Amino acid sequence: MRLTILGGGGFRVPLVYRALLADRGEGRVTRVVLHDVDAGRLAAIGRVLAEQAADVPDAPAVTATTDLDEALRGADFVFSAIRVGGLAGRAADERVALAEGVLGQETVGAGGVAYGLRTVPVAVDIARRVAGLAPDAWVINFTNPAGLVTEAMSRVLGDRVIGICDSPLGLGRRVARVLGVDPAEAWIDYVGLNHLGWLRGLRVGGRDVLPRLLADGDALGSFEEGKLFGAEWLRSLGAVPNEYLHYYYFNRETVRAYREAERTRGAYLRDQQAGFYARAARPEVRALDTWRRTLAEREATYMAANRAASGDTGGRAEEDLEPGGYEQVALALMRAVARDERATLVLNVRNGATLPVLDADAVVEVPCLVDANGAHPVAVAPLPYHAVGLVTAVKAVEREVLTAAESGSREAAVKAFALHPLVDSVTVARRLLDAYRAEHPGLDYLA
Template sequence: MKGLKIAVIGGGSSYTPELIDGFIKRVEELPVKELCLVDIEEGRSKLEIVGNLAKRMVKKAGLDIQIKLTLNRKEAIKDADFVLTQLRVGGLAARARDEHIPLKYNVLGQETTGAGGFAKAMRTIPVILDICRDIETLSPNAWLINFTNPAGLITETILKYANVKAIGLCNVPIHMVKNTAELLEVDSSRLQIEFAGLNHLVWGRKVYLDGKDITDKVINMLCDGASLTMKNITDLNWDKDYLRALSMIPCPYHRYFYMTDEMIDDMKTALATGEGTRADQVQKVEKELFEIYADESLDIKPPQLEKRGGAYYSDAAVSLISAIYNNKKEIHTVNVRNNGAILNQPEDVVVEVNAVIDSNGAHPIAVGKLPPEISGLISSVKAYELLSVEAGVTGDYNTALKALIAHPLVPSVKTAKLILDDIIRENRGYLPQFE
């Protein structure tokens, strides 16, 4: 088989050992010959630390994979078969601002949801479109696998404004499958969940074990205190009556919509007690991780990485690449153009659904019309996403304001303006489109 070239944009991320571990595990089906980890000057130190760990991991596995570390993005992208984007414009310090700014106005601040996710998207959109232009020129046949948050909104931007073969990816659905399997004490290969919605706003409509519908059983277990949350989201229990009435499995991020007051109180308490928001906590975790990564005796993915919230990322990303490369026709949950999969959403918007993956990409599986108890929220958030994409591309203040006001978690025009002005002021230097 022809050796593959993989470019990882944001290669100095603490998530990278997850990816390396995934490629090592799938060496029989993915003949990776060259793995280019690329970052920017500010990330040089992290790139070298994580890159050297990657080299040790590959050496320990006895594999002939060339690990290249570079600050030259074009060099990394040129002739790549797959390009993975896992970047964070502005780093964790910017994420902390995204979380803190809305909380000043008693509005939820979160990395991907609401006003915080909006700020991250505004910083990311100009960069992701630059990357796409490089792909169009230097590797027009490459697949772009986007893991950069907010993944659905960024994938929407790519598919609307670039000529690149792209699929958006998130580890939440695979996390839900794995956690449900643990709950049931079965192997996850026996489970299938019918997912439908948007990124970080996806529902498990049906859960099947060996082809048998066990949705009610899982909902009853959740009502009895079982948990399907992630390490980066506070584990607040769902309201039992609502969960039974909904008759679907909400993803962990639904807590921000269904338990908004409790989540805001939890975040404000964490700030007041010195624990900090999730970004503050992750900065400490990441500092510890890179100290571990720098140990020259380490040649495996360390278990401490699970604290970072990226569990199963390698399973999701590398298995998706393998499904495309090997024309597997497997079912994966991805962010992809709707194309009629959800009947009460426009055909040309990005949704998160199960799709059959082959060498031509993702073919979404039809789920029909979604019920009003979830379709209304999806439509509101999709309107926000579409306006945010336009604002991120054009830098138009009024469009940005309309985007924030459209989001269900932003309570008023006055508050939206205050937050938007703070975001633009605090992100000066990262928002060239607004200058």
């Protein structure tokens, strides 16, 4: 089976390859094609993968190319993890938003809108090329903003594109661990949009054990989301929110922490990864060891500004430093589709009738049953009104981004910024768009 990875020079590609190396099942991936627009990054990641495979018999063969059409032809699965504008673009997104006093995170708020506006046209072009060159391939989308990009690609590929994210998996694992439950034995009642969802229950043997967690103050304060949101707020919600909801529930504190930080997250990663790629290009350096050290630093500093805003100065727990697991989600998804090994995964898929407050084509993040025919969202309980308000507001923003990307309408782009719950003024929305257009040539299409 052939897997094509778009964004194949990306820093997290070795995580995917590590998962593939551990898969010895029948029908496994035997060939990996890396595609990237940057040949230098491809070469560096290629060295890391070669060192990973050195002592593994029958490791999947790896080839690399900067030709997109060549990469797509013959693919059984296409894993999309591109970053339009690179980490320099992410850093600029954050800087522009913070200058206006609003959040610039890459998937949430003004930064997420800006990232979506320059990514959607590229993603739609990729979807069209997949449809023409590999019409039987399944596309697994990890490109951010993941829900928005998956919905854009689904307009071309239908249900053959499925979005993945490691956040729901990580949240479910942490809650299960605190409760002494095996995550593999638990049903995670999780629902929302990408980076905007809530874990509402954890069922073991048909019994919901989440109320036991919510009643235990010490247990609530022992894991990452409990420290971020606080026991009182989690009890008030009766659920455990995705970590990205911290940007909504504690927006003032987070913006202040971001503005006071020495560097934004994007600027930190831009500088850190530039150092990694420079070192990995040197022939005397062991690229895999360098990658591992860089990864450990990256994971240790994840959401550091949010932890500071919540008063948590203790750093991440040791068990949370292992990367989130999106590569396990991707592998489980490929196995389920390719081998008909049925699995239950939280995925980004078209809504159908799952959430009545959204239309059938809206991409949502919910538990799905996956088999050889793809991912099928399961029925979920209705959202409470506070969640309905956020979900529908953010979906309206996503739709304006899609309209702007399709039509080139400046008006739709301004509307996308202005309607976002974390942008507090139409005037600010107009200034944001002007500033982002000045930073990103890829937004020149917005007339």
